[in-house]
Amino acid sequence: xxxxxxxxxxxxxxxxxxxxxxxxxxxxxxxxxxxxxxxxxxxxxxxxxxxxxxxxxxxxxxxxxxxxxxxxxxxxxxxxxxxxxxxxxxxxxxxxxxxxxxxxxxxxxxxxxxxxxxxxxxxxxxxxxxxxxxxxxxxxxxxxxxxxxxxxxxxxxxxxxxxxxxxxxxxxxxxxxxxxxxxxxxxxxxxxxxxxxxxxxxxxxxxxxxxxxxx
Amino acid sequence: xxxxxxxxxxxxxxxxxxxxxxxxxxxxxxxxxxxxxxxxxxxxxxxxxxxxxxxxxxxxxxxxxxxxxxxxxxxxxxxxxxxxxxxxxxxxxxxxxxxxxxxxxxxxxxxxxxxxxxxxxxxxxxxxxxxxxxxxxxxxxxxxxxxxxxxxxxxxxxxxxxxxxxxxxxxxxxxxxxxxxxxxxxxxxxxxxx
Numbered sequence: 001x002x003x004x005x006x007x008x009x010x011x012x013x014x015x016x017x018x019x020x021x022x023x024x025x026x027x028x029x030x031x032x033x034x035x036x037x038x039x040x041x042x043x044x045x046x047x048x049x050x051x052x053x054x055x056x057x058x059x060x061x062x063x064x065x066x067x068x069x070x071x072x073x074x075x076x077x078x079x080x081x082x083x084x085x086x087x088x089x090x091x092x093x094x095x096x097x098x099x100x101x102x103x104x105x106x107x108x109x110x111x112x113x114x115x116x117x118x119x120x121x122x123x124x125x126x127x128x129x130x131x132x133x134x135x136x137x138x139x140x141x142x143x144x145x146x147x148x149x150x151x152x153x154x155x156x157x158x159x160x161x162x163x164x165x166x167x168x169x170x171x172x173x174x175x176x177x178x179x180x181x182x183x184x185x186x187x188x189x190x191x192x193x194x195x196x197x198x199x200x201x202x203x204x205x206x207x208x209x210x211x212x213x214x215x
Numbered sequence: 216x217x218x219x220x221x222x223x224x225x226x227x228x229x230x231x232x233x234x235x236x237x238x239x240x241x242x243x244x245x246x247x248x249x250x251x252x253x254x255x256x257x258x259x260x261x262x263x264x265x266x267x268x269x270x271x272x273x274x275x276x277x278x279x280x281x282x283x284x285x286x287x288x289x290x291x292x293x294x295x296x297x298x299x300x301x302x303x304x305x306x307x308x309x310x311x312x313x314x315x316x317x318x319x320x321x322x323x324x325x326x327x328x329x330x331x332x333x334x335x336x337x338x339x340x341x342x343x344x345x346x347x348x349x350x351x352x353x354x355x356x357x358x359x360x361x362x363x364x365x366x367x368x369x370x371x372x373x374x375x376x377x378x379x380x381x382x383x384x385x386x387x388x389x390x391x392x393x394x395x396x397x398x399x400x401x402x403x404x405x406x407x408x409x
Contacts, residue, residue: 075288077290
C-alpha cells in the first residue's frame with residue numbers, strides 16, 4: 001500500500017510538473033474551438049454533433065501523454081528498482097493508471113464546461129456528457145497505460161501507441177457518444193461496463209508488459 | 216537478521232544463448248564477492264538474476280535480507296534536486312531523510328543536495344547511484360562496475376563505504392575490472408561459454 005501511494009504521488013507530481021495536465025486540456029479546448037469554424041455557425045447542428053466531437057477530443061487528449069507514462073521510467077531504471085524492491089508489476093501499473101487518470105480525467109471534466117458552451121450544448125446534454133466522462137475516462141487511462149507498457153521498448157513507440165490505442169477505444173467512443181443521445185441510459189451502462197473491463201484488465205496487462213520490458 | 220546469499224548451480228539464458236551455467240557460491244554476513252571476466256560474459260546478467268530481474272534458467276538463488284542494485288542507470292528523476300530524488304527511494308525503503316543525509320555525506324555529495332540530477336557530471340551521477348544504494352540500508356549490495364567514471368578520491372569513498380557496510384554485517388557482490396580494495400573477497404571469474 002505504501003509503495004502504491006509513493007508511486008502514485010511521484011507519477012502525479014511528474015505529470016503535473018511537465019505541463020501534463022495543461023496539454024490535454026488545451027488540446028481538448030482547441031478541438032472544441034476549431035470544430036465550429038469547420039462546420040459553420042449552425043447552432044442546431046453544433047448541438048446535435050457537439051457531444052460526439054467532445055468524446056473524440058477526450059480520447060485524443062488521453063492519448064497525448066502516453067509516451068511519457070512508462071518509457072522514461074523503463075529507460076532510467078526506475079522500473080528495475082521497483083522490481084528489486086519486490087514491488088509487484090501489477091501494483092506499479094495500477095498506481096500508474098490511477099495517476100494518469102487523476103492527471104487528465106478531472107481536468108477534462110472541468111474543461112468540458114466551457115467546451116459545451118462553445119458547441120451550444122444544452123444543460124441535459126452537458127450533464128450526460130459529464131457523467132459519461134466520469135465513467136469512461138478511467139477506462140481510457142487504463143488503456144493508455146496498457147498501450148504505453150507495450151510500446152515503451154520500441155523506438156518511435158508514440159506513433160505506434162496511437163495506432164494500437166484508437167481501435168481499442170472504439171467501444172468507449174460508441175457508448176460514450178451514445179450516452180448523450182436519446183436512449184442514453186442503456187449506452188451509459190455499456191460505457192461503464194467497457195470502462196470497468198479495461199480498468200480490471202489494465203493492471204495485469206500493463207504489469208505483464210512491464211515484466212516483458214526487462215528481457 | 217543476518218544477510219545471506221546462497222546460489223546453487225545457477226544458469227542464465229538470454230536471447231537463446233547460454234550465458235553461464237553451474238555458478239555456485241554462498242556468502243554470509245560481511246562477505247564480499249568480486250566478479251570478473253571479459254565483456255559480454257554475463258556479469259551484469261548474473262547481478263540482475265540475483266536481484267530477481269531476470270528469470271533463472273536453472274539452479275536456485277536464496278537470499279536473506281533486502282537487496283539493492285546499482286547498475287549503469289541512476290534511476291533518479293533528472294529534474295529533481297539530488298536530495299529529493301534520493302529521498303523518493305529512501306522513503307520507499309523506510310530510511311527517510313536521515314538515510315539520505317548519511318548517504319550524501321558518505322559519497323561527499325552533501326554540497327550537491329540542491330542541484331538537479333540532470334546537472335550532475337558522469338562521476339557525480341555515479342556517486343549519486345551509489346548513494347542511492349547506501350540510503351536504502353539494504354543488506355545485500357549488488358554493484359555493477361561501481362568504479363566506472365570515479366576519480367581516485369571517490370574510489371576511496373566507495374571503498375570506505377563498502378568496508379563500513381561489510382563491518383555492519385552487510386554483503387557485497389561487485390562486478391568490476393578494478394580491485395576496489397575488497398579485502399578477503401572471494402573471486403569469481405566468469406569465462407566465455409564454449
